[in-house]
Amino acid sequence: MPGDVPEGEAWRFGTFKDPKITQEVKFSGERRRCKHCLIYKPDRCHHCRICKSCILKMDHHCPWIMNCIGFRNHKYFFLLIIYSMLCCGFIGITVFETIVWSLEQEMPISHRFLLLLCFSTTSIMGGLLVMFAGFHTMLMLRGLTTIEFCEKMSIVTSGTCCKYDLGVYRNITAVFGPRPYLWLLPVDPPVGDGVIFGKQARHRADNDPEWLEP
Ligand SMILES: [Zn+2]
Ligand SMILES: [Zn+2]
Numbered sequence: 492m493p494g495d496v497p498e499g500e501a502w503r504f505g506t507f508k509d510p511k512i513t514q515e516v517k518f519s520g521e522r523r524r525c526k527h528c529l530i531y532k533p534d535r536c537h538h539c540r541i542c543k544s545c546i547l548k549m550d551h552h553c554p555w556i557m558n559c560i561g562f563r564n565h566k567y568f569f570l571l572i573i574y575s576m577l578c579c580g581f582i583g584i585t586v587f588e589t590i591v592w593s594l595e596q597e598m599p600i601s602h603r604f605l606l607l608l609c610f611s612t613t614s615i616m617g618g619l620l621v622m623f624a625g626f627h628t629m630l631m632l633r634g635l636t637t638i639e640f641c642e643k644m645s646i647v648t649s650g651t652c653c654k655y656d657l658g659v660y661r662n663i664t665a666v667f668g669p670r671p672y673l674w675l676l677p678v679d680p681p682v683g684d685g686v687i688f689g690k691q692a693r694h695r696a697d698n699d700p701e702w703l704e705p
Contacts, residue, residue, distance in 0.1 A: 579617030
């Protein structure tokens with residue numbers, strides 16, 4: 492699952508030991524609550540109407556994988572984009588060589604058509620993936636999710652720092668996990684519970700080495 496809200500009375504009834512466990516509030520100043528799931532929402536959590544569930548650190552609902560992208564699968568989503576992009580690059584380069592070779596060979600026109608179709612499809616798909624990867628990398632480096640970027644675009648573009656921005660390196664570890672040599676492998680998810688972020692998480696990390704090095 493992309494990230495379920497922890498079960499328990501605290502999230503259902505709002506009986507938190509630490510009243511500052513959530514910082515985000517509604518316009519009215521009340522604690523955020525999901526009217527569909529009947530629970531209080533942790534910071535960065537949003538309800539997805541398609542998945543019918545509240546998703547921790549929700550990024551967006553992805554129609555390509557028919558699932559939400561949230562705290563627990565953000566890394567795998569990123570790896571999917573990166574490896575799909577590399578795949579398109581590999582196919583594009585090798586097919587281009589074959590197209591050049593085919594110009595000097597006798598072959599049915601349908602074969603040339605299929606080669607060109609493969610090259611153009613790969614180029615379009617690869618181009619879109621490069622733009623998509625660039626956009627999501629920019630968000631990751633700033634410590635933002637897609638929803639937060641859309642909600643707070645005016646704040647971001649005016650140069651105000653996002654409250655979940657922990658610096659470039661920590662922002663990357665918040666998505667790809669604490670060990671750089673495992674960043675490109677589908678293991679070693681990010682540390683944390685998907686509930687506490689920003690300065691609170693940093694404070695916890697500074698006091699507790701287990702937070703960054705499990
Ligand atoms: Zn909900
Ligand atoms: Zn969803």
